[in-house]
Amino acid sequence: MLAKINWREIIRLVLVVIVALAIGFVITFFTSDEPVKAFWTLLTGPLPQFSLEGGLHITNLNRFGNWIEDSITLVLLGLSVAIVFRAKQFSLGAEGQLLLGALAGGIVALYIPAPPGIHLLLVLLAAAAAGFLWGFIPGLLKAYLNVDEIVSTLMLNVIAAQIYQLALVQWLRDVSSGSVSTPFFPDSATLPLLVPGTRITAGLLLALGAVAAVWWLMNRTPYGYELKVLGSNRRFAEYAGVNTKRVIASSMGISGILAGLAGAHISQGLLKRLTLNLSPGIGFEGIVVALLARNDPIGVLITGLFYGYLRTGGQIMERSTDVTREVVLIIQAVIILLVTAERLFPAFLAWRARRLLEENGEAEA
Amino acid sequence: MCLGSRATAPDRGQPGPLCGEILGIAGVEGNGQTELAEILGGLRQPATGEILIRGAPITDKDARVMRQAGVAHIPEDRLLNGVAPDVSIADNLVADRYARPPYTRHGMLSPGAIREQAQRLMAQFDIRAAGVDAPMNSLSGGNMQKVIVAREISADPVLLVAAQPTRGIDIGASEFVRQQLVDQRNHGEAVLLISADLAEVMSLSDRIAVMHKGKIVAVFANRPDLTEHELGLYMLGVKTQSVEEMAA
Amino acid sequence: MSLDVVLSSIFSVAFIATIIRIATPLLLPALGGLISDLGGVINIALEGQMLIAAFTGVVVSAYLPQWFPGWPVWSYALLSGLAGILAALALSWLIAFFHLELRTDIILTGLAINILAAGVTVFILFVLTGDKGSTSQLASLAIPNLFIPFVNTIPLLGTLLNGANGDGYNLLSYAAILLVPVVSLFLYKTRAGIHLRAAGENGPAAGAAGINTRRTQYLALYLSGILAALGGLYLSMGYLTIFQANMTAGRGFIALAIVNLGNRKPLGVLIAALVFGAATALGAQLGTLDVPPQLIEMIPPTITIVALVIYQARRKAKIAANARRFQVESN
Incomplete structure (x- = not known):
């Protein structure tokens, strides 16, 4: 029983994450002097960086390690x-x-x-x-x-x-x-x-x-x-x-x-x-x-x-910008709230309604 | 070789269905029918009395023991305990046998065997669904009930306890489920039918027992001239048979 | 320090004063937890609500006098306290909205709220002060103590009624004690309280009996938010006059345990809160001997688990006995 991949569910979860990140960005935007840089650091900080100066070498490997x-x-x-x-x-x-x-x-x-x-x-x-x-x-x-x-x-x-x-x-x-x-x-x-x-x-x-x-x-x-x-x-x-x-x-x-x-x-x-x-x-x-x-x-x-990744990005953001890593906690809270609130998604609701309709139709037939 | 089973839960020495027989239980709801079915399914412990299956007493009466003794149970409230709603049809069909071969071999579950059984049972019992992997809660009430009936009958029970087997499902599915009970009887197994639908009891049963206040107060061989009115007198406790009359 | 010194300090009036100081921020949220628990909406977010109230109270009390100078000091403290309560109420609304309207799991929702409160408080703290640890740079106010005059001349009574420093207990300590009978009256003698318990006991039945269970559970969550807020305000505007990151340190969770240890009754909650307070106070005292304070701190959570076990075992035995009696009677 390899669980069949439920694309609808995955899309829903990705949407939740995007909404939560967006809320995090809005908060950063109103409180930081450099919100774009801060958020960019949050989202890319943990990636190792490649440099070609003096031959290929990798910097920031420790961030990737974290x-x-x-x-x-x-x-x-x-x-x-x-x-x-x-x-x-x-x-x-x-x-x-x-x-x-x-x-x-x-x-x-x-x-x-x-x-x-x-x-x-x-x-x-x-x-x-x-x-x-x-x-x-x-x-x-x-x-x-x-x-x-x-x-x-x-x-x-x-x-x-x-x-x-x-x-x-x-x-x-x-x-x-x-x-x-x-x-x-x-x-x-x-x-x-x-x-x-x-x-x-x-x-x-x-x-x-x-x-x-x-x-x-x-x-x-x-x-x-x-x-x-x-x-x-x-x-x-x-x-x-x-x-x-x-x-x-x-x-x-x-x-x-x-x-x-x-x-x-x-x-x-x-x-x-x-x-x-x-x-x-x-x-x-x-x-x-x-x-x-x-x-x-x-x-x-x-x-x-x-x-x-998000937690590590948050730490790097805190070190290099004026935004603290607690933004990640807020994003996390929003994710939990939205993931558990299945009713919140109208698309999901509509799908449920359609399915219920089909069920009833079948029962009547 | 079936020697008959005697289910004697709420009170001592009362008749259960014999092999190749449907024993219908008539009674106003709330007179112990639910408890009788749950005791036979191993979901409730009897305070007194004993259960004999093929003449052998069953001591430790939990659900696993009752199932091993050959009792299958179609529960009266399928959503309460008849199905695992967000689990697939295939997995629902294997609920009482998942730990036995061919479904588990050498401690490992065999998804192939589980799906294969599901395909077979879905065809045999005319279960209409998107596939064996569809979750139970995507089914209509009638198809859900067919899954339960398929599971319980394919367990090949000595005694099938069918509690309200057609409650709340459409006519086509009801007919199908009733036919399954009759087939089970015709194969020589015992069926205990508990239903609030008196017409259903009267049309399917070979014998009819009437329950009132937790006791069986009358037993009739089903015959064409038996009327709802007569059963009703016993169901309401107006009339009671003697022990000798019941044994007759 | 020798044993007799420790013993005499334990059996002293000052020790009682210490217990009251430690028990106040446990008792207040525990009463809140009791109300939500009886209303069938277990509130895991007491911790977060305490935290946000503690933070909001301190911040508002630091800025209010700058924005509106010239008002009497007590009005600033009062308004700051109200602001703290409002912040906790906002979280109550969030829990209620997600759980009652969107049907989320109340425990996960509560956990999310705790995480949110921990994040938001430190985040704003840093934005305002550039410090992630505390509000030491802000001059914040205190909720005053209630000083009982004249008794300080009487040695023991003075310590008992006005605390070890002789300057009285915080108003919120008095509020906590007074709220025990108030909550009790509310739960058992008022219409709203009886509805609340009915909704918690059996929601569908209460609904069938004409009780608006949704509105009742909103109320339960709001009330528990207010009580948790008072507990948080005590920490940052009473016990200390500063907000520190995560200063609640698990008190909201201890409060949940107190509700259970107190057998979900107001008086039981009071006693259980005092037990937890006494164990912590005792741990601090015995730390001066060679008894590790950690051992003492383990006692209340252990008692809580043991009490739950005994309670459930007795309940199970009672149900079995009832079933037997029912059988005998019906035969």
């Missing part, structure tokens, strides 16, 4: 959200799962010696296990006791943040360092660099592998079928004999694995140590990625790259 690094995090978080959304659950726990994933990976990196290769594997396993645990707990509570997963995941985020700080400040901290952070990890425990001149590491392969794995899980396994049916109509899934409780709990656990790996990417790939402010507020960013991708793993890869 884009890909950020996209790796966003793709993993987007996949994490896509899985729970597919089952119509609502985990907001990525932030906590990410922190604990990074923490567990960091502990293994620092304290459990292992030969190269195996060490990194253990680190990733630890990060995945911590994320799984932190997703599975609210999953179990939701599935078997109907404990609201929004409140429980938000609370678990708070608890995870405190555990992370506690561990870092009390035990893991490198006292000789000026900032609150651990020593740097040994090379055997970090993700190996792929592109020199950037921080693009094997985390990229991790993210691509995760996209493939989630695609396979969703489209080629009975479990993926259960997720889809559960998400469409829980009572139907129960009627058909699906163990819905098991699926709900495990989907949140699997979602946690992906968020935990996103944490490992940040700690083992980008920072190569644990710092106090590991990832301010990135936990909710997976939502916009999954929403734009309609919970499709391949779509998550595309929208993750898109949103990472």
